[in-house]
Amino acid sequence: xxxxxxxxxxxxxxxxxxxxxxxxxxxxxxxxxxxxxxxxxxxxxxxxxxxxxxxxxxxxxxxxxxxxxxxxxxxxxxxxxxxxxxxxxxxxxxxxxxxxxxxxxxxxxxxxxxxxxxxxxxxxxxxxxxxxxxxxxxxxxxxxxxxxxxxxxxxxxxxxxxxxxxxxxxxxxxxxxxxxxxxxxxxxxxxxxxxxxxxxxxxxxxxxxxxxxxxxxxxxxxxxxxxxxxxxxxxxxxxxxxxxxxxxxxxxxxxxxxxxxxxxxxxxxxxxxxxxxxxxxxxxxxxxxxxxxxxxxxxxxxxxxxxxxxxxxxxxxxxxxxxxxxxxxxxxxxxxxxxxxxxxxxxxxxxxxxxxxxxxxxxxxxxxxxxxxxxxxxxxxxxxxxxxxxxxxxxxxxxxxxxxxxxxxxxxxxxxxxxxxxxxxxxxxxxxxxxxxxxxxxxxxxxxxxxxxxxxxxxxxxxxxxxxxxxxxxxxxxxxxxxxxxxxxxxxxxxxxxxxxxxxxxxxxxxxxxxxxxxxxxxxxxxxxxxxxxxxxxxxxxxxxxxxxxxxxxxxxxxxxxxxxxxxxxxxxxxxxxxxxxxxxxxxxxxxxxxxxxxxxxxxxxxxxxxxxxxxxxxxxxxxxxxxxxxxxxxxxxxxxxxxxxxxxxxxxxxxxxxxxxxxxxxxxxxxxxxxxxxxxxxxxxxxxxxxxxxxxxxxxxxxxxxxxxxxxxxxxxxxxxxxxxxxxxxxxxxxxxxxxxxxxxxxxxxxxxxxxxxxxxxxxxxxxxxxxxxxxxxxxxxxxxxxxxxxxxxxxxxxxxxxxxxxxxxxxxxxxxxxxxxxxxxxxxxxxxxxxxxxxxxxxxxxxxxxxxxxxxxxxxxxxxxxxxxxxxxxx
Numbered sequence: 001x002x003x004x005x006x007x008x009x010x011x012x013x014x015x016x017x018x019x020x021x022x023x024x025x026x027x028x029x030x031x032x033x034x035x036x037x038x039x040x041x042x043x044x045x046x047x048x049x050x051x052x053x054x055x056x057x058x059x060x061x062x063x064x065x066x067x068x069x070x071x072x073x074x075x076x077x078x079x080x081x082x083x084x085x086x087x088x089x090x091x092x093x094x095x096x097x098x099x100x101x102x103x104x105x106x107x108x109x110x111x112x113x114x115x116x117x118x119x120x121x122x123x124x125x126x127x128x129x130x131x132x133x134x135x136x137x138x139x140x141x142x143x144x145x146x147x148x149x150x151x152x153x154x155x156x157x158x159x160x161x162x163x164x165x166x167x168x169x170x171x172x173x174x175x176x177x178x179x180x181x182x183x184x185x186x187x188x189x190x191x192x193x194x195x196x197x198x199x200x201x202x203x204x205x206x207x208x209x210x211x212x213x214x215x216x217x218x219x220x221x222x223x224x225x226x227x228x229x230x231x232x233x234x235x236x237x238x239x240x241x242x243x244x245x246x247x248x249x250x251x252x253x254x255x256x257x258x259x260x261x262x263x264x265x266x267x268x269x270x271x272x273x274x275x276x277x278x279x280x281x282x283x284x285x286x287x288x289x290x291x292x293x294x295x296x297x298x299x300x301x302x303x304x305x306x307x308x309x310x311x312x313x314x315x316x317x318x319x320x321x322x323x324x325x326x327x328x329x330x331x332x333x334x335x336x337x338x339x340x341x342x343x344x345x346x347x348x349x350x351x352x353x354x355x356x357x358x359x360x361x362x363x364x365x366x367x368x369x370x371x372x373x374x375x376x377x378x379x380x381x382x383x384x385x386x387x388x389x390x391x392x393x394x395x396x397x398x399x400x401x402x403x404x405x406x407x408x409x410x411x412x413x414x415x416x417x418x419x420x421x422x423x424x425x426x427x428x429x430x431x432x433x434x435x436x437x438x439x440x441x442x443x444x445x446x447x448x449x450x451x452x453x454x455x456x457x458x459x460x461x462x463x464x465x466x467x468x469x470x471x472x473x474x475x476x477x478x479x480x481x482x483x484x485x486x487x488x489x490x491x492x493x494x495x496x497x498x499x500x501x502x503x504x505x506x507x508x509x510x511x512x513x514x515x516x517x518x519x520x521x522x523x524x525x526x527x528x529x530x531x532x533x534x535x536x537x538x539x540x541x542x543x544x545x546x547x548x549x550x551x552x553x554x555x556x557x558x559x560x561x562x563x564x565x566x567x568x569x570x571x572x573x574x575x576x577x578x579x580x581x582x583x584x585x586x587x588x589x590x591x592x593x594x595x596x597x598x599x600x601x602x603x604x605x606x607x608x609x610x611x612x613x614x615x616x617x618x619x620x621x622x623x624x625x626x627x628x629x630x631x632x633x634x635x636x637x638x639x640x641x642x643x644x645x646x647x648x649x650x651x652x653x654x655x656x657x658x659x660x661x662x663x664x665x666x667x668x669x670x671x672x673x674x675x676x677x678x679x680x681x682x683x684x685x686x687x688x689x690x691x692x693x694x695x696x697x698x699x700x701x702x703x704x705x706x707x708x709x710x711x712x713x714x715x716x717x718x719x720x721x722x723x724x725x726x727x728x729x730x731x732x733x734x735x736x737x738x739x740x741x742x743x744x745x746x747x748x749x750x751x752x753x754x755x756x757x758x759x760x761x762x763x764x765x766x767x768x769x770x771x772x773x774x775x776x777x778x779x780x781x782x783x784x785x786x787x788x789x790x791x792x793x794x795x796x797x798x799x800x801x802x803x804x805x806x807x808x809x810x811x812x813x814x815x816x817x818x819x820x821x822x823x824x825x826x827x828x829x830x831x832x833x834x835x836x837x838x839x840x841x842x843x844x845x846x847x848x849x850x851x852x853x854x855x856x857x858x859x860x861x862x863x864x865x866x867x868x869x870x871x872x873x874x875x876x877x
Contacts (some may be wrong), residue, residue, distance in 0.1 A: 002710040004699035006663025010783040014115055022799050023077065023120040027572055029584035031074035037589050038065050039568055041081045041597025041605070044560075045106035046087055048114045051645050052653045052667070057596040057634040059668045060677050060743060062119045063206075064594060066779035067740050069120075070803040076589065077120060078571040080127035081107050085560035086200065086216055090484040093525050099486040103130055113655060118782050119663045120799070125574050129488075129563025134570060136515030137580040138562055139491040143508045145615050146187040146492070150235035157186060157235075178377065178505055181309035186615060188231045189506070192479060193314040193380050201526020201533070202483040203228065212344055223338035225314060226530050228489065229556060231478035233611045235344075235395040237261050238471075239625075240610055248630040250678075253602045260603045262474025266298035267458045269467045271309060271361040273321070274369060284468040293317065293361055296383035296472050299393065300461075303365045303454035304442040305411035306388040307401065308319060309352065309372045313337040314380035321372055325357025330355050330374060337376040345376040352377060352400040363388075364466045366443065366455070375400060383475045391432070398432040412437040412450065431511035461827065480559060483532040485524035489516040507551070516553070521660070532556050564605055565612040568627055570594050586622055591629045599633040605629070632743060633681040636845030637671070642682045653683055665694040665781035672780060692750075695784055697756050698777065702770060702788050710800045712791060713765070721766040726810050728758050729769040733806035736776045745780070752777055767792070772804035820845045820871045827854050830871070838865040845871040 017023065038061050043054060058747060065077040088099040088106075095102075114121065127134050148157040160181065161481035169180045184187060195204040199219035201228065208215045233240075241261045244254045272278060276291030288294040293309065311317060313334045322330045333355040337345065361370045370388075377396055379385055391401035392410040401408050408429035415437050418426070425431040427440075436450035445453050461467030491509035494502045509516055519541040524533045534555035535542075544551045566580070572589050573581040606628070613627040638644060639651025646652065658667045669691040674681045699705075704713045721729065732755045739748035755773055759765050771792060778785035778798055787799040813834050818841065820828045828850035832841055842865050845851055851873070859876040866872075 001708060002703055002827045003705055004696045004703075004784070006665060006783065007660075009787045010116075010118065010659075010664050013783045013786045014118060014366070016786075016797070017118075017799075018115070018123075020797070021124065022797055023075075024122050024124050025074060025076050027585055027589060029582075029588045031588055035589055036065065036068045036072045036073045036075045037572075037592050038068075038075065038077050038594040039571070039592045039596075040079065041595070041601055042082050042564070042567060043110060044085060044087070045081045045083055045089065045103065045110045047102065047106055048647065049106075049109045050660065052655050052671070053637040053645055053666065055117055055655060056637055056677075057598070057632075058114070058117070058119055058488070059671050060632070060634060061594065061596050062668075063672070063740060063745060063779040064743070066120055066799065067737075067803060069800055070762070070798075072780075072802075076125075076572065077122060079114060079119070079123070080123040080125075080567060080571065081110065081122040081129070082560065082564050082567075083107065083128045083130040083618060084487050084558075084563060086202075086484065086486075089484055089524070090200075090216070092486070099524075103128075104404060116659055117655065117668065120782070125571050125573055127567060127570055129560075129567065132515050132517055133577070135488045135563065138488050138558070138566070139509075139514050139516060140511065140567055140580060141612065141616065142187060142558070142562070143491055143511070144619050144621065145231065145612070146185055146508055148186045148615055148619060149184040150186060150232060151169060152235070155239065157615050159619070160185065175505075180543055182506065186235065187480070188230055188232065189227055190230050190477075191225050192221050192228045193312075194226050194228060194479060195221045196226065196530070197221045201529075203479065203481060212339055220339070221423055223314070223340070224530075226481075228479055228481040229554075231480045231611070233478045233607070234473050234475055236611055236614055237263055237473045239614060240475075240607065243626055246403075247626060247628070250631070250633065253599070253606075253631060253633060256602045257607060258473060260607065264298045264472050264474075266296060266470060266472065267294050267300040267454075267461075267467050268294055268384070268470040268531075269300065269303070269364060269388065269461060270294050271364060271370065274360040274362055279465055281463065282465045284462060284465055293386050294384045295386050295388045297388055297393050298472075299390065299450075299454070300457050301439060301442075301445075301448075301450050301469070302390040302393050302411050303363065303388065303457060304439075305390040305392050305409045306363055306444075307371060307391060307407045308389045309361055309370050310375045310378045310387050310400075311357075311372060312378045312380040312385040313374055313376055315374075315385045318357070318374060321357040321359040326356060326358040329725070330357065335376060340376060342379055342381075345379065352396065352403050354400060354404065356525060364461055364464075371406070373400075373404075377810065382474065383472055388609070392426070392429055393432065393434055395432055395434065398679075399772055399873075406439045409441060411439060411441045473761065475607075478611075480562075481556040482559050483530060483846065484528065484557055485518070485521060485533040487559065488562055489518060489534070489557060489721060490554035491516050492554040493544060493546070493551035494554065495573075496552055500550075502552070506554075506678075507546075518676065561605065561608050565609045566593075566616075568609075569622070580621070583621075583623075590622060591624045594630050594632070596632045596634060597630040602633060633678060635676070635678050638680060638682040640683050640685075656787050662688050662692045663695075663783070665695055665784050669695065669749060669780050673749045675746055677743050677745060694753055694756065695781055697760060698781075699784065701756055701759055701765065701790070702774075703791065710791070715763065715765045716770060717764045717766055719764060719766055721769050724771050725759075725762065725766060728755060729772060730806040730810045733772060733776065733804045734811070737803070737806070740779070749780065752780075775801055775804055816868055818868070818870060820848065820851055820873065822851065822854050822873045823875055828853065834868065836867065838867060841865050841867060841871060845873070 039687060040058050040061050065075050083103045088103045091102050092099040146162050149160055149163050151158050165177050169177055181204045195209050197204050197214045197219050200214055204214055209221050212221055213219060214221055241258055241263055244257060254649050270288050270292040272292055300797050357372045357374060359372045361372055389397040391397040391408040393412055408430055410427050414423045414426050414433050426433040439445050439448045439453045458467055458469055491514060493507050493509060495505040497503050519537040521536055526533060532555045542553055569581045571587050576582060609627055616622045617625050641651050643649050655667060666688055670688045673691055702713055704711050732751050735751040736748045774785050774788050786798060816834045817829050817831050819826045820830060828848050829838050830844050830848050832844050842863055861876050862872040864872040
C-alpha cells in the first residue's frame, strides 16, 4: 500500500540533490537577481554529533533560503566547521591519536547528519578552520592586524608604515624606536595577568572559568602574569558601539554588546607617591612615571572625598610600594587573589578583602595623605589598574571602608528630593550616595553642580599636568594566545641574539612563506608549565635564518575564536589561492543578509568578528563596515524535563533517532512548530508524532493510499476551483509568504494545517489549488514535497519553481455581515453586498424578520446606516 514512508522518500531526494548539485550557487561579481547571503553560526564538530537543538536555527535558515530561490533570488547558503580547540586536543591526549584524525571523523559525522536533514547547503563551499588552505588566510589576516596601528584622530586603522615616530623616541635609539612601534600595533605582546590552568596547560578566557575552575574538566585555575599576544580591540570601542545602531539586531543583543563594551567618560588623574619628586606644570605625560600612580575616574568631582587608594594585586608598583613590615601579608594576599577569576573578584564577591601596602600618596586637590591598599576588587585590566576610593559615593568603596575602618567623607550634597533623614545619614558618612548633586567639603568648588564641577576640576588639574579628560571601556584588549598544540600557528618570528635568547623584537613571516603549518609532534601533551607544546617541535620547524639573523617561531597558538572571525568571507570564495576573497565578489555579496545562531555567542564571537571586519575595512580588504546586517538568535530547545540538553542530565535527543522513526521532514516541521523561533521550548516526542500525522494527511490529500500501487487520488481534478477553494488557497499563500518574511514559521505551519483540513473534507481537489500548496510546504518538508511534485507529473526539482503569488482580489469579500442595533443592542445580522449603498442596506435591515418582529408597533425616531459597518435603529419607547 502506498503509505507515506519518509525512510524510502528522503534518501532518494538527498541523493538527487547531491548528484545534481541542486543548491550550488555560482558566486560572481554580478549576482543574477537580488542576492541573499544566509548564514548559520557554524558548529564545532564534537564527538557526540548533533543533538536536536542544533537543527532549529539551521532549519529556519533553510526555509528562508528555499523560499528565496523560488522567489528568483541568488542564494548563497554554505556550511563549514569550527574545528580547532580544546576538545579534540583533550581527546588526543587521552588516546594518543592525532587531533586531526578525530576532528575529521567528527566532521564526517556532522556532515552526514546535516545532509540527512535535507538542508539546502552548497556543499561545494564547505570549509573547516583546520584546513591548511583556510588558516593560511587566517594567518594572513593576523599579519594585517599586526601591520596596523589605530589613528585616534581619524578613528581608523592605518598601516604601520604610515606611523610617524616622535623625535624624542628616535633620540633614544633604534631598539627603543622598534619597541615603541611594536607597542602601537593592533596585535602586540604584553605581560598580562591571565587565567592559567596547569592541568590543561593553557590560558583560559574569563568566560571559560567558572567558580575558579575550568569550564572544561573543572580543573583549578590560577591568576598568573604571562607574556601574551593581545589584540587592541579597545581602540575600536566607539565604532563597535556606535555602529550597532544601523544593524537589524534585537535590542537585547545590542544591549549585551553595549554593556560589554562599557564606554564611560571621565578623567585620568595622577597621584604623587609620598616622598617622591613633584611634577612641574606642563602637558599630561603619556605614562605617569615612577613617582606617580595614575587612576581613571568617571567622577573627578569627588576627588576631595578620596580617603584611600587601591591598586590591583597585579599592579606593576605592588613590590615597590610594599613596606618591609607589610611584605608577608601582601605576598599571602596576592597568592590568594591569584586563585580567583575576574568574575569572582568583582560581581560575585560577597565581601571586600584587602591589605595595606604601608605607603601613601598625596591627593592632588588638597595634598592630604591617602593610604595605598591592595584589593582584588580592582582589576589590572580595567582602567589603569588603580582607583581613587571615595567611599561616601561608591558602593564598593563604601563596603571596603566599613570593613577596614577607613574615613568616609561626603563631598556631594544629596538632591532636594532625598528625604531629610536619609540625607543626614549620607552627610554623616553612614550611607552611600552615588547620584549627582552639589559639591560640599570641596574647597573653592563648593556649591558647583556635579557636571560643572567635573569640568572645572579636570581643567584645574590639567593646567598642572596632573589630569586629562579620558574615555574608558569595560571592554579589555583581547587575550589572543593559547598554550596548546591544536590551533593556528602564529606567523611571527622572534629575533635571537648570539646566545640564542630572544631580543624582544619580532618580525612577521614573509607572506610567500604562508601558511605556517603545524609540525608533526609525537608528544603534544601540556607539561603544566607556561611553555607551549610547540616548544617541543623539531629545530628545523622552530628556527629560521633570514638575512644572517637567527629567529625562533612563536610557539603559542591562536585561540579557537580566530577561525570563526572571518569564515563568512571565505565561504564566498573558498578556492581562491591569491587572496582571502576576491574584492569584486566581496562588494557584490557582503554583508551577510541573515545570520542565525545561539544567544551564547551574542557578545564574544560577534564582537571579535566585528572587530576583525573593521580592521579589514580600514585596510581596504572589505567594502562594508559591518559583517552581519540581520541577526537572529534562536531559542534553546530544552530536554523533555525542561532542562538544557546535556549528556550529564541524560536528556539529549539524537536527531538520527527521530529521523529513523519519523523522517527528517517531521523533525524539521516540529522544530519550527514548537513555538516562536526566538523562544526556548521543551522537546516533546508526542509533538513530533503530531506533525508526522499532518504530513501523512498532506500525502493522502494527493495520493490514493487505498490503491494497490502508487497513484494520485481520484479526488484530484483539473476542474476550476470553487470560490471558497480559491479563497482558502490565496489566504494560505498570503499568510505563509508573510510569515516566512517575519520568520514566524510556527504560524505559517498552522495556516498550512488549516489548508489540509479544509481540502481533506472537499469532494474535489483542484490541481490549481493543490500544486501551489505543495510549493508552499516545500521549504518546510522538502523531501515529501519533491516526491509529491514528481507524482503530480513534474520531472524537474521544485527547488526553483516560481513561488506562488496571492491574488488580493480573490480575498476581497463580495458580501459582508452587518449587525443591526435596535435600542442600543444588536438584535439581528444581515448579509449585503460589500459595496451596497445606504438605501440598500437600510431596506435589507427593515426586511429582516427579526427586525420586523422587534420594531412592530414601535415609533422609529431615526435610522443610522454606516455602510459596511452597522445599522442603528433608534426607537421611542
